[in-house]
Structures are given as C-alpha cells and as structure tokens.
Amino acid sequence: PGPVPSPSDETRPSGNVVLERLSGASRVETSVELARADFKVGAETVIVARADVFADSVAGVALADALKAPVLLTQPDQLHPVVADEVKRLQPNGGRVVILGGEVAIEPSVEAALVKLGSKTERVAGVNRAGTAVEAAKMLAGLGKLKQVLVADGADWQSALVAGPAAAEVDGVTLLTNGAAMAPETAAYLKDISVPVTTVGGNARKALPGKRVVDGADPAALSVAVARTFFGRPKAVGFATTAAFADALTGGVHIARKHGPLMLLPASTPESVKGWLNGTPSLERGYVYGGPTRIGDTQVERLTK
Template identity: 30%
Template sequence: MSAASFRHAGAVRRRVAAILALVLAVSVSPFAPAASAATWLVEQTDYPGEPGSIVTRTGDGLVPTVRWRGETRHDTARLIAADDSPFRAPFETSTVLIARGDLFPDALAGSYRAGQTDSPILLTQSDQITGQTLEALEELDPESIVLLGGTAAISAAVEDELMATYGDDNVDRIGGAERYETAVLLAASGGDPETDTAIVASGENFPDALVSGALAVSEGFPMLLTRPESLTAVTAEALNDLGIDNVLLAGGLEAVSQDVEDAIADLGIDVERVRELGAGRSGTAAAFARLAVERYGYTDDHLQLATGADFPDALTVAPHAGLEEAPIVITNASGVVDAELQAYLDETVSCDFAALHIAGGLLAVTTDVEDTAREALTTGPCAVQLAPESATNLVGETHTVVAFVTNSADAPVANETVTVVAMPASDPSTATPTPESQTMLTDESGTAFADITSATPGEAAIVACVTGPEGGDRCSDPVTKTWLAADFLATGLAGPRGVDIGRDGAAYVTESGFGGDECVTTTVEGPEGEEEVEFCFGLSGAVTRADDDG
C-alpha cells in the first residue's frame, strides 16, 4: 500500500471509529438485511416504446427517465395532463385550460392562471379541436374549461363545440383584442395577486420566455408580455394596477431591450433580468433553473427537459414543473445539448438525483440528447451495503463480509476502492478483530469481499466506506460479528459429524446416530449381477444444541 493510500485508510478508520462509537453508545437497532445484487437492476422497459405513451427507461446503469412521448404537441400535452403514473403532478383537473398550439403567448401567460387552479394546459388548433385533445378531455372529465385567448386565437367554432358537450356555463374564455391584453386579463383573473412580483417576457419571441412559466405556477407571479423594443402601454398599466414592486425580466437584450427595462424601472419597480451573459436560450433556461432552486426552494433531484427549438412542450410541462417545484431546462435552437445546458447538468448531478422527465417525442428530444443528459446526471459511488447483518463464529475462525457498491441509479460500480474497518463493538471488549482496516476493489458486479478473524472472544462492529463523488465518505450501516471461545464440553453424542455456531451464540452439533434393528431388504446391482442386501438403521441421529449452560 502506498503512503497516500495508507494515510487515506487511517483517516477513514478514525472517522468510522467516531461513527461507530456514536451509534453503539446511543442504541443498537436492528439493521435491514443487505439487498441482493438482483434487487439493484430493474428490467428495462422496451425503448423507444410506442408513440402516444409514457415511456420509462431504467435499469441500464443510468438515472431513470420518464418521457411523455406524444405523437404531436397536442398529444404530449394530453400525456402530461392525464398522466396517472407515479410521476404525475398533483393537478386539480376539475378545471382545464386550453390554448392555441401554434402560437406561444397565450399558453405562456396562462401559466399564471394554471397556478391559481392547479390546472394542466391542453392545446388546440385555431379552428378545430384535435382528437388527442378531445381524448384528454374525456379522460380528465373537467367541470370547467377555460379558453386562453380571443376568437382570433381560438375560434368561436371551437368554443361552441365545447359548450355543446360540457354546457354553456362550464366553458369560459379569457381573451383580449391581442396577446398583451390577454396576458393582462389572465393576470387579473384571479383577483389581486398575493405577491408583489411579476414576470415580464417578450410577446414576440419565445426562446428566453419558455421556462419562466414554472415560477408563475409555483410562486403565483403574474406573467405579463411586452414588445421587445418598448414596454406596451397595457402592460405598464397592469404593473401599476396589480401593485407590482419587483419584476423578473426574462432573457437578454435581444429578447427584451434595455428601453423596456428602463421603462419598468421608471415606474418605481425593481427589475432583475434573468439571463446568462452571452448565453442563448438554453443558458437563460439554466439561469431560471438556478434561480428557482436557490431562491424559491425548487428541488434539484428532479428535472424537466424539453426542446428549445420550438415552444409547445416546454409550455405545457410548465404547470407540471411548477406544481412539482422542479426546474425546466431546454436544448439549444438546434435541439442539442450545448455547453450551457451541459454546464447546468454538471452542476445538478448528485447521488440524490431521482429522475429526468422529458416532454416530447423522439423528434423533439432525440435519444442522443436523452442519453447525454442521463450520462451527465449519473454519478457514483453513492451507497455501500454490507452483508451479512450479523454472524457468529468460534475464535480463530475467519468471517467474510460482502460489500455491495452502487451509483445514483442503484447500479453496481466496478473497480471502486472499498475500505472495511472492524472495531470492538463496546469498550471494554475482548474482541480483537484482525485486520482492523483493509481495502479492496469491487468486481464487475460491484462486490468486494473482506475476511476478518479474532484471536479472542467478543463482538466487533464492521463498516464499509467509499469516497463519494463529492469527496466525502459514504459508509454502510454497521454489521456485527461475534467470536465465541470453544470452552464447552459435550458428551454422550451419537456419532458427531460437524459443529457450527448459531445466531444465538450456541453450538449446534450434527450426529449421524448408530445403527439399529430396523432393517429393510432391497435389490442392488452387484459385481455378479443383482443381489439382495439388508440395510439396518436406528433412530438416534440428531442435531444437539450446546451452550454455556450445558
């Protein structure tokens, strides 16, 4: 062992000693049995699965993904809204919002309304409802439907069709003469907001505004729109009417100009521009994701991924992301993982990362993009387990413990250094576990074996540790090992053949017994042909338990 390795092993041993001392001083609780290697691997769902379904990928050594694989943008919205899997968002589907699927402003502004009612957003064509949206409505069976936008966005024919099915009183429309007025009406539709913060985004270009909808849902921030070059009058008026004191401005100067920022500031409002300097759409999305995690308490163990080349999937996943308080990130305009998205994935990776959700089919987010993201978000080693939980041997006998090392996807980690430390389980203790510390590498199944013995009776606590991706030690729960002195004497045994120590510390002796007068005759094949042979047996075979009390 090199000097550096020796110092590392010693440091691990000292830290483990402190852990063991604390654990054993407070209590001794039963430890869960170590999982077998078979429980780590989950059978992988066939991929890419069927269009129009929710596809899960797991069990291949990378963090799991859940893809809402819609055949179209309308179908992806259906899958997100009607998802009844364990990965669903807690939608309150008594109200459903419907926006036009080929224009982004109304769906973006509708994120605020979705947050007020915990509702999903479905998409429609301007002049007719697609079959996939009708299917979603049938599955959700809402009591109320709200159309986002005026009749120029969603025609009166669509409204009439919905009223014929769900009733005139159950279909509402929130829409103005144009997109900016619609956003203002949506912001005012829930009464006075419970916050003094609003989001202002471009009403002309979607890229920098895409992922801001999640914060509108989770934080109740009204979503207002503006022209890129100048603050629209109806938006300026709404900022005053809503009592807004703080504005999150979505994107860089190409999305929303400095003139707009200055005009908002002239209203006496503090403006914070959310962007990465010099970054594109994926960088702005990453900036919103960081803001959501660091300021608003979003989780960093669950992430939504959508294409940045188009808007529908990122918009319809926003209510899911907001209710789950999990950020959205997007690819660049070419639909690939660029340096800005890669940097955010590298920041996010941890042993606690649970799942990546993907909004859209394989044309929207390719399998190459998915695999790149999964590889970036997978790390290890993250956990180590020891087995068996407890065992008993005679003094001088060797005990083997088995360490299992896994990554953030619960998959085995090969060629990983494991340090196993054995120490007396109490102070004072007469056990002398040897060696006290040893290191070994895991094999292809993530398994490593350590042999430990003791020249004296007593109990030892054993812990295995690996160095985690963050640099700190990740250690198993302690397991226990007891060595007993062979100082008992058993007499009167009927043909003793073997001895072993049970979990209760007693010795168990197998006895073959002696022959008796119970006989049977059978025919066997002998050297000269078949012959009859008599076998006699007794009933004295046994397993005898011997302990300190005799």
C-alpha cells in the same frame, strides 16, 4: 409547426436521475399525454389553448398551476377529437373550462363544441397577447397568487416559456413586452401593482430597465440562469427542444407542478446545462417532452453523464 414527435414512454436512469419521456404523436396529443400523467382521476378546471401560436398561452403556465388544471392544445378553428375525449375523461359530468385568448385565437366553434360536452366555459382574453397575459395576472391576483411578476419578450417564445415555471414557483405571472419595447398593456398594469419585477431575457431588460435581470447568451444558458435564480433545490427538471414551442408550453405546465425548472436544449446539450445538472444534487427525476425527433435518445442518455 415543427416535425411531429414519435410516441415514446421510455423511462431510463441516467446517473442518479431517472429520466422519463412524455410524448404523443403530435403536439396536441402530447398535451393530452401530460394531462393523463398528472390528472389520473379528473380535474375541476381544464385550460384550452391554441396549438399553433404560443403567445396567448404564456400566462397559462402559472394559471394552470394555481388552478390545478391541465393545459390542452387544439386547433384554433375546431376542437381536436382527442382533446374532446380528454375533456370528457377529466370532467365526465361537465366542468369549468378556461379558454386562453379571444375569438380570433380560439374560434366560437371550439367553445360551442366544449359547451356541447357539458363544459362551463370562460375566456381569459385581452386585445392582444400582452393584454391576455394581464388578464391572467388579474385572475391570479384574485386567487392571492400574484406575489411576483416576470416580464419576457412576447415575440420570443423561448424566454417567455422558460419564465413560466419560474413564475409559478414564486406565485407569480409572466407578462409580455413587444420585443425590446414595452407593451402598453403591461406598462399600465405594472403601474397598478406593487410586487417585485424581474426581466427574463435581453429584450425584456431593454424594454423595462432598472429591474432585476435574468439573462443568458442563448436559450439553454437562459434556462440555467432562470433555474439558478428561482429554484433552490429542485427534485425535478423538464427538458424541451429549442426548435419549436409546443413541447415547452405543455411541458412547462407539467414541470411547474413538480416545482422544477424547464431546460431548453439544442441538438447538442451545452456545457452550461450539464454543469447545472451535475451541480444540482437534489435532482431525482427528469422529464423529456416530445419524441426522439425533438430530443434524441442518445442525447437523453448523455444528459446527466
């Protein structure tokens, strides 16, 4: 885990775009803040994922969008108290809770704690991260929400999480490779379906040659390439640090609901991102995920100047 972000709810205009910071005292509490921002009167479905590993949660971005559900992060071996409180707020009389990953990812004690709250739990889980993504794809297919597939490196959270909001935007899902090699679970599933497939990032391109490619020289450039490919005239954009995955995961869920792309930023905003921002006049709002230790206030102020 990276440094803990500081709480902040500042909203400041930058150019013609209003920028809002959404964060909590930790990655878990940031996920709760995002749920509160989007689901003020409850949610029929809640998704729970582990806070310390990204892979099982990759498919959760498109799944959360399709199910109109927030994603809450917790420790793998216990239900975090603030998450328990948020589940009770969202579902005071109990409700559906989808757990991402098997019992190794989220231990039975977490599920038992959710059941004690009155939740009706179910798991989306495969034998590994690629298998879990496939199981999410099957659920989306059952909802009529599998019109495209994006394939990203299952060992690289940056490409996988940038792909998440794009997959949601095109009624698709993100499936995973094993680095530059194709994951057997992904390969088998792709043989069974006939929808457009796009690889996101260099390793996915190597693992699945011959498909449409979206790539960039670095995570920020990849973010821009994904935005240009999948988002025509977005009104919103999300920003998360390149330093750690958690803000990009729950931020990806939030910005997918706003029909916008996710931009990954290093400590200094690259010209590729500035160029995209300045060349996208449809933008009205930007959301910065995580506190100033992630993306500093000065960097935020300069984003669209």
